Amino acid sequence: MTVVLPRGAAAPGPVREDGVLRHAEIGTLELESGFRLPGVRLAYETWGTLAPDGSNAVLVEHALTGDTHVASGRARPGAPADEQRAAEAGGWWEGLVGPGAAIDTDRWFVVCANIVGGCYGSTGPASPAPPEVDPEGRPWGSRFPMITIRDAVRAEEALADALGVGAWRLVIGGSMGGARALEWAVTVPDRVRACAVIAACAQSSAEQIAWGQAQNLAIRQDPDFRGGDYYDGPAPVAGLGLARRIAHVTYRSAAELHHRFGRTPQGERDVIGARPAERGRYQVESYLDHQASKLAGRFDANSYLVVNEALMSHDVARGRGTLEEALARASCEWLVAAVDSDRLYLPHESDVLAAALPGEVRRRTLTSPSGHDGFLIEGPQLGKLLVETVLRED
Numbered sequence: 001m002t003v004v005l006p007r008g009a010a011a012p013g014p015v016r017e018d019g020v021l022r023h024a025e026i027g028t029l030e031l032e033s034g035f036r037l038p039g040v041r042l043a044y045e046t047w048g049t050l051a052p053d054g055s056n057a058v059l060v061e062h063a064l065t066g067d068t069h070v071a072s073g074r075a076r077p078g079a080p081a082d083e084q085r086a087a088e089a090g091g092w093w094e095g096l097v098g099p100g101a102a103i104d105t106d107r108w109f110v111v112c113a114n115i116v117g118g119c120y121g122s123t124g125p126a127s128p129a130p131p132e133v134d135p136e137g138r139p140w141g142s143r144f145p146m147i148t149i150r151d152a153v154r155a156e157e158a159l160a161d162a163l164g165v166g167a168w169r170l171v172i173g174g175s176m177g178g179a180r181a182l183e184w185a186v187t188v189p190d191r192v193r194a195c196a197v198i199a200a201c202a203q204s205s206a207e208q209i210a211w212g213q214a215q216n217l218a219i220r221q222d223p224d225f226r227g228g229d230y231y232d233g234p235a236p237v238a239g240l241g242l243a244r245r246i247a248h249v250t251y252r253s254a255a256e257l258h259h260r261f262g263r264t265p266q267g268e269r270d271v272i273g274a275r276p277a278e279r280g281r282y283q284v285e286s287y288l289d290h291q292a293s294k295l296a297g298r299f300d301a302n303s304y305l306v307v308n309e310a311l312m313s314h315d316v317a318r319g320r321g322t323l324e325e326a327l328a329r330a331s332c333e334w335l336v337a338a339v340d341s342d343r344l345y346l347p348h349e350s351d352v353l354a355a356a357l358p359g360e361v362r363r364r365t366l367t368s369p370s371g372h373d374g375f376l377i378e379g380p381q382l383g384k385l386l387v388e389t390v391l392r393e394d
Ligand SMILES: CC(=O)SCCNC(=O)CCNC(=O)[C@H](O)C(C)(C)COP(=O)(O)OP(=O)(O)OC[C@H]1O[C@@H](n2cnc3c(N)ncnc32)[C@H](O)[C@@H]1OP(=O)(O)O
Pocket: 062, 063, 064, 065, 066, 067, 092, 251, 266, 283, 284, 286, 287, 288, 290, 294, 370, 373, 376, 377
C-alpha cells in the first residue's frame, strides 16, 4: 500500500484510521462473582492519535444498546469498501466527537469499546464457548456468566493496557455509559483524570431495577427464548421487542409523547373496534412497534439480558462502605449532568451523586423535552458543557 503524503509533510507517521472496528484479546477475566471468563475479546474503535506521552486519551462509554461507533471516521486508504462504508457511517454521538468537535479528534485520542457481554464484537453469549465449556464450540447462550459494571471496567482496563493508555484524560458516558465512567473513576482512580457522568446515578434505584425486571421477563417468557439456548432456532424477537417497548417509554418524556402523538390514530382504521385485536393502532403504538422491531433486528436477546443485569447491579458503593466512603477513592475532576425531563435517571439522583463526590464537581443540566434519551439527542449542549468544564483549555 502506498500512502501519498501532502507536499511539505514531515516523515511519514502512522496512517490514522478513525472509526474502524478492531478487536483486542484480553485473556481470562476474573469476574466479581468469582467466575473466570476465558478467552475474552473486546471490540473497540479509535479516533485520533495517542500522544507520545499518552496524555490525550479519552474513553467514551456507550449506553445499554450502544456500540463502538460513536462517530464517523475514515478507514485507511485502500481498505475494503465495506470497511470504508462502516467507518464513514454516522455514529451515535455524531457531532460531539470528530475533528474540530467538542471532543476534538485532532487533539484527543478517543476510544470506545463494546461492553463485555455485548453483541457488537466483544465476547458475549452469542460467541462460541471455548472447548473446556463446549467441545462442539456452540454459543455460550445460557451458560454466559453475569457481568457487573465493575467487571466491564476491569475488561476495559486490560484494553487500556493493550492500547498503551496509562491514564485517561477523560472518561465519559451517558446512562449505562455513565455508570461505567463512574465505576472507572472509583475502581481505578490513578488512571482517570476527569470523569463525566451523564444521565446516570451512583446506584441503580429500586424503580430502575423494577423496569429492568419487566424487560428481562419479557425476553425470558418468549417461547423462542428456550432458557437462552436459541441460537439454533428462531430468535426471541417478540420478547426483545416487548422489552424495548417497556424501556423506550422510560427513555422519553410523557410531555414529548403527548406532543408528538397525543391520541391520534396511526392510519385509517378506527381505534374503537368490535374486538380489541381488530382495532386500529394509536400513533404512539406504531412508534413503539417501530422502536421494537429496530432493536430486535440489531440486538441479541441474551446480550440484552447481560447488559440489563449489569445495569441493575450497578452500585458504585458495593463492598466499599457508605457512598461517600466509596467515592472518596476517586481523585479526578467531575462533570455530573442530568437531563431536566429524564424520568428514568432523575435529576435528583445526579444531585445525590454530585453531593457525595470528592474534589471539583460541576453539576450541570441538559435542557430537553426528550427525557432520558436527551443525553443522546442534545449533543451540542453537552459539547458546550464539556469544553466549559472537564475539557476546558488549562
Ligand atoms: C449510546 C447508545 O445508546 S447507542 C445507540 C443509539 N441508540 C439507539 O439507537 C436507541 C434507539 N433509538 C433511540 O433511543 C432514539 O431513537 C434516539 C435517541 C437515537 C434518537 O431519538 P430521536 O431522534 O428523537 O428519534 P425518535 O425517537 O423520534 O425515533 C425516530 C424514528 O421513529 C419513527 N417514527 C416516528 N413516528 C412514528 C410512528 N408514528 N410510527 C412509526 N414510526 C415512527 C421515525 O420514522 C424514526 O424512524 P428511524 O429511526 O427508523 O428513522
